[in-house]
Amino acid sequence: MTRIALEALRLSKSFGGVQAVREASFSVPEGSLCALIGPNGAGKSSIFNLITAVYSPSSGEAKLFGESLSVLSPARIASLGLVRTFQSARVFPGMDSRQNVLAGAWMHSGSPALAQFLWLPSARRAERELAARADALLELGGLAPYRNVAATDLPMGAQKTLEVLRALMARPKVLLLDEPAAGLNDTETADLCGLLLAVRATGVTVLIVEHNMSLVMSIADQVVVLDAGLVVADGSPSDIRRNQRVIEAYVGRNEEVALA
Numbered sequence: 001m002t003r004i005a006l007e008a009l010r011l012s013k014s015f016g017g018v019q020a021v022r023e024a025s026f027s028v029p030e031g032s033l034c035a036l037i038g039p040n041g042a043g044k045s046s047i048f049n050l051i052t053a054v055y056s057p058s059s060g061e062a063k064l065f066g067e068s069l070s071v072l073s074p075a076r077i078a079s080l081g082l083v084r085t086f087q088s089a090r091v092f093p094g095m096d097s098r099q100n101v102l103a104g105a106w107m108h109s110g111s112p113a114l115a116q117f118l119w120l121p122s123a124r125r126a127e128r129e130l131a132a133r134a135d136a137l138l139e140l141g142g143l144a145p146y147r148n149v150a151a152t153d154l155p156m157g158a159q160k161t162l163e164v165l166r167a168l169m170a171r172p173k174v175l176l177l178d179e180p181a182a183g184l185n186d187t188e189t190a191d192l193c194g195l196l197l198a199v200r201a202t203g204v205t206v207l208i209v210e211h212n213m214s215l216v217m218s219i220a221d222q223v224v225v226l227d228a229g230l231v232v233a234d235g236s237p238s239d240i241r242r243n244q245r246v247i248e249a250y251v252g253r254n255e256e257v258a259l260a
């Protein structure tokens, strides 16, 4: 039976008088790709921050593989395999692309500090394995030709891809991507779709917050729609396209074109 990787259970978050998230419930099966969509201010980022324990819920809870995220430290959450990226690409300046990808491996070097300090064979082996993995990821993301280029010199799309590759270097079980297609051109978006499908094919659970509807509708297994903090729909892309409540949420804000 498929496990549930992520679960929101009547999750709520208020900021003073603003109820950003209202008793939101949904679950994401392991190995699937789920998109969280909704008009501006719907509560998507708030849910993201609740799931990564940046915020604590006003009520309800979020679970990662059945464990309540409210009681876990950020380090423990990362060790359970939850890795996120941010809305604006955050590459490390002063490092080339390959070094940026390698930086994602710190949690999984698998080689004790003393072994690394003494440069024992086990540490050298671990280092070689990480380098090979970084190269394979750069290949997968189409960035192999830029491996020695300073990350900050790459175009926006490549920087966002690099951030996803760095996240993958940490061998996530669950990958959370905050607007990965924001600012990308059509070609870069198509490349990103391919990358995300390749990631899902490896069994990683993916949750994305994304405004680009054609990307969402073409790659998501499940779409959760928020409006004013409420989950107003949860289903497959074809269910969501036909859902009257979703159409109203978008039409009310002149965003109907986006769902076409």
Ligand SMILES: Nc1ncnc2c1ncn2[C@@H]1O[C@H](COP(=O)(O)OP(=O)(O)OP(=O)(O)O)[C@@H](O)[C@H]1O
Binding pocket: 015, 018, 019, 020, 038, 039, 040, 041, 042, 043, 044, 045, 046, 047
């Ligand atoms: N830290 C905060 N303090 C006060 N209000 C907040 C905070 N974060 C979010 N909000 C409010 O909560 C509501 C939901 O915001 P949120 O950023 O989660 O929506 P969103 O769906 O991610 O929007 P967008 O698509 O514009 O990024 C909004 O009314 C927002 O102003």
